[in-house]
Amino acid sequence: MNQDLQVFKFGGASLDSVESIQNVGQILQDMKGQALVIVVSAMGKTTNELEKIVQAHAEQNGEAPALFDAFKRKTFETCLGLFDESHEVFVSLNDALVEIDWVLEEEPHENYDYTYDQIVSVGEMVSSIIVHAYLNQQGLPTQWLDARDVILTDNVYRAGWVQWKETQENANRIVKPMISTEAFVLTQGFIGTTSENFTTTLGREGSDYTAAIFSYCLDAKSMTIWKDVPGVLTGDPRLFDNVSKLDLLSYKEAIEMTYYGAKVIHPKTIKPLQNKHIPLLVKSFIDPQGSGTYISDEVVDNYPPLVAVEKAQALLHISTRDFSFVAEHHMSHLFKVIAEHRLQVNMMQNTAICFSICVNDKDNKVADFSQAIEGQFKVIIDRGLELITVRHYQEKILEELRAEKIVLLEERIRQTVQMVLKDVPVMKRK
Numbered sequence: 001m002n003q004d005l006q007v008f009k010f011g012g013a014s015l016d017s018v019e020s021i022q023n024v025g026q027i028l029q030d031m032k033g034q035a036l037v038i039v040v041s042a043m044g045k046t047t048n049e050l051e052k053i054v055q056a057h058a059e060q061n062g063e064a065p066a067l068f069d070a071f072k073r074k075t076f077e078t079c080l081g082l083f084d085e086s087h088e089v090f091v092s093l094n095d096a097l098v099e100i101d102w103v104l105e106e107e108p109h110e111n112y113d114y115t116y117d118q119i120v121s122v123g124e125m126v127s128s129i130i131v132h133a134y135l136n137q138q139g140l141p142t143q144w145l146d147a148r149d150v151i152l153t154d155n156v157y158r159a160g161w162v163q164w165k166e167t168q169e170n171a172n173r174i175v176k177p178m179i180s181t182e183a184f185v186l187t188q189g190f191i192g193t194t195s196e197n198f199t200t201t202l203g204r205e206g207s208d209y210t211a212a213i214f215s216y217c218l219d220a221k222s223m224t225i226w227k228d229v230p231g232v233l234t235g236d237p238r239l240f241d242n243v244s245k246l247d248l249l250s251y252k253e254a255i256e257m258t259y260y261g262a263k264v265i266h267p268k269t270i271k272p273l274q275n276k277h278i279p280l281l282v283k284s285f286i287d288p289q290g291s292g293t294y295i296s297d298e299v300v301d302n303y304p305p306l307v308a309v310e311k312a313q314a315l316l317h318i319s320t321r322d323f324s325f326v327a328e329h330h331m332s333h334l335f336k337v338i339a340e341h342r343l344q345v346n347m348m349q350n351t352a353i354c355f356s357i358c359v360n361d362k363d364n365k366v367a368d369f370s371q372a373i374e375g376q377f378k379v380i381i382d383r384g385l386e387l388i389t390v391r392h393y394q395e396k397i398l399e400e401l402r403a404e405k406i407v408l409l410e411e412r413i414r415q416t417v418q419m420v421l422k423d424v425p426v427m428k429r430k
């Protein structure tokens with residue numbers, strides 16, 4: 001194990017303005033002289049803005065150039081708050097941004113997801129160029145690393161799966177020699193490359209996962225993700241008032257919570273860390289001295305109820321067309337198609353002739369999936385649902401969560417309750 005290396009990840013919220021970037025610089029001053037790999041994601045809501053450009057280009061609705069201009073303007077404005085006009089960062093930025101110009105000049109590619117990755121990945125490139133230049137300017141020597149030279153994925157755009165063997169080899173060859181107490185290494189989250197050198201992305205919010213990939217491949221001592229919350233809380237503070245911070249969390253608890261929608265950590269982050277027993281700290285960039293949450297192998301007793309909410313859920317009721325039982329061979333076929341469509345199944349249940357699954361209703365996946373099985377099965381879809389998972393539940397909390405909702409599916413396994421909920425439709429008078 002590389003006893004001294006730490007990995008830090010700064011997400012969009014920690015890089016959303018000139019002041020935020022200065023704050024990150026301040027946090028990193030305390031790390032001077034230590035071996036550190038820094039992973040940054042795109043600034044603020046950049047990824048959403050770039051997604052709109054992709055959409056506009058695909059639709060050829062004429063809006064893409066204006067959206068791109070607005071993005072460039074905002075980026076340069078931030079830079080002018082950090083650097084002198086003559087700083088070389090502007091040249092590097094233009095080189096990164098021109099990639100989008102090139103895509104927009106072409107007719108839309110037949111593969112939407114491919115274009116998505118080529119455009120959206122620029123957000124991470126831009127952010128890493130700016131933060132790299134800023135740290136060096138602040139007397140924090142930092143080396144810039146292209147994550148695409150390290151993280152190899154398959155060629156499923158927007159949801160690349162890491163090819164671990166090659167990624168490990170690249171990390172050994174390229175990154176390990178860069179690790180030093182003299183200079184940090186700074187790279188991008190979220191992005192990777194195919195074996196043909198096309199940029200891929202790892203799925204929305206994937207930068208936490210990137211940091212875990214680097215931590216794993218480099219045998220880091222610990223990994224820290226810097227967030228706008230004091231640590232992992234008992235529920236999302238955007239949805240609930242009475243939440244409290246968890247000081248300690250086991251990997252097991254963290255993976256369960258994040259898989260079912262606790263948005264504070266990307267669910268894929270935990271496995272690589274657990275496999276090498278690398279602790280994960282979730283800390284606040286607003287209060288860097290705060291204790292945060294420490295996630296490790298340590299078993300923790302007596303958790304309070306933990307609530308995770310996953311919105312945009314769809315419930316699919318899949319039944320045989322000829323009233324035959326949903327038998328094993330049907331299941332095996334359905335799961336094959338589910339896997340091909342990379343649908344995330346959050347809950348499932350079957351009766352004699354109906355198999356129900358609750359899945360994330362993202363992009364066009366549900367429609368594509370049901371189209372693929374329609375020949376053989378009848379599919380009824382309920383959309384706009386919410387999946388609530390409560391670990392270490394108490395009846396009182398369940399009642400509160402269910403209030404004014406219709407429960408479409410509920411399941412209790414040991415300490416966990418899951419409920420698929422629908423808003424009660426408002427009754428209109430005649």
Ligand code: ADP
Pocket residue numbers: 010011012013014205226227228229231232233234235236237238261262263264265
């Ligand atoms: P990043 O800046 O790294 O992209 P995110 O916005 O993805 O950070 O994650 C932080 C957000 O996660 C918080 O602002 C909070 O609203 C949300 N969140 C959801 N569930 C939890 C939870 N259980 N504990 C803390 N934060 C949570």
Ligand code: ASP
Pocket residue numbers: 011012041042047048123189190203204205206207208
């Ligand atoms: N920038 C990407 C996103 O917004 C990745 C990340 O922030 O983790 O999804």
Ligand code: MG
Pocket residue numbers: 011012205
């Ligand atoms: Mg995020």
